[in-house]
Amino acid sequence: MPVRRGRAVVAAAAFVLAAGTLAACGDEPEVTVDVEVTGEAGVVPELTYPQPLEVDEAFAEVVWEGEGPEVTDGEPILLHYYAEDASDGSVVGETFSGVPKAFVMSRDSVGSDIYDALQGTTVGSRVLNVVPAGDQPTTTVAVFDVLPTRASGEAVEPREGLPVVELAADGEPLVTVPEAEPPSDLVVQPLIRGTGAQVTAGQVITVQYTGLTWSDGEVFDSSWAPDELPWPFPIGVGSVVAAWDQGLVEQTVGSQVLLVVPPGLGYGGDDSELVGETQVFVVDILAASGGPTS
Template sequence: MRRQVLVGVVCAALASLVGLSACTPEAAPTGEVTVTGEPGAVPTLEYEKPLTVDEPTVEVIWEGDGPEVADGQAVLVDYYAEAGSDGSVVGETYSAEPKAYLMSAEALGMDIYEALSGQHVGARVLHLVPAAGGQEAPTVAVFDILPTRASGEALEAREGLPTVELGDDGEPAVTMPAAEPPADLVVQPLIRGLGPQVEPGQVITVQYTGLKWSDGSVFDSSWGPGKLPAPFPIGVGSVIEGWDEGLVEQTVGSQVLLVIPPRLGYGGTENELAAETLVFVVDILAASGPTTE
């Protein structure tokens, strides 16, 4: 896909991500950058080197068709950045896991906040920044805005399980049934995502809510003011066993209800939840990195 870089409408300074300073766009750069690559894949950048960038610019390579990025909520991004002098990599997240930030001027700085404001999940944005703040070369960067909630085919849950209702932002509200908890692990997909399967050894980025079956109280959550999606190694014993057993082989984009008996949770430890049956609602936003196979 070939795009002539347009006059910048905002200065999405890369300061918070790769150490560049903020600035104000006034004119178009002299170079042309070609961006190729599919959604979710590392972008390929082609341009004449060394690239001349007179003023910072932002261009939407393609529009997103998901929800609009909302003030005060999380924004999740993958990014890839090169030095415009020779194409060497300045920074990237595709070989690790995406980064979550709070969508506010206070958290991001005004320049990045303005660049992301009004964008929709699924957008890919090209950003050129002239050399500044100690940098010896201009930076060519691409940002992919990723979902912060599950999306896909809604599935009907079996009877007798906790019920889940979603708020406008995707945050789940969970109601426990008037029944004894199951003795074995329950894995109930509520939304089937269209992404790849989670494999052991990867890092999953998730939104989650954890509750006690006994009284329905929330003991942990990534949702709420000031909170962000969180990364967890999966399938390698780094989280509770019920997560390892229940989330491996689920697909990215899915929302999964887990009912975890004590022996697969914190049983056998001194944790205050050791005797509790745990209920989690987990939105799988990304799965990154190598597998154990």
């Protein structure tokens, strides 16, 4: 699957936002800025401040605190962001009109200013970050929404005879395939039912996933692997895995879905080592962007 392509896109986004360095906190006096942030979660925030806004030190403030787990150093973090040039309010960059971006929670990945602004925050939080001119030409005002990196919702009891899925502490699915003949038809089994909007054909879904073969239980691809991140996929319009189009459309954001995929609907072409294999996927739907509902 194409999870190992396109990392330069993520790195470029981090570079654009990471210019400037956050001053060390220590015992230095508290810094305040005159910036008002309004708007609901999931939509572009509205920023109100005197222009041009000039600050001498970086400033970060939690606009609201999320109810999810605390972000963890070295682990993936999924963000929607919106940033303006504080001299005139022009947009520097944003993801709300597209798909959220995944990074590693580290200074090297997101930059020191963003890392310090987000350290200690929780999933679901919205964070304001103002960075003074430095390596960048002007002050930047940015807002970050911290999105989930694993499914969350109501657990669903799966039917008998399917692979058993247990979750590691970080949410990674550990899958045990039964010693039995695989089903001949596509099986779609929600394991966690999220409370978000339904996925519609034509959207891009951001997911965590694991794919393995029924015959031996070996993982052939996973976004949970080291150095991998949640990844966006177009859905309902000819996915790289046909079964995803059939099984994930109309599922809800936040859900975890088990797919048992017969040959012909899975990943891999005619010359793939996976040809003829029944494949098992566990997919966490983290976000859905674009499409007819935008």
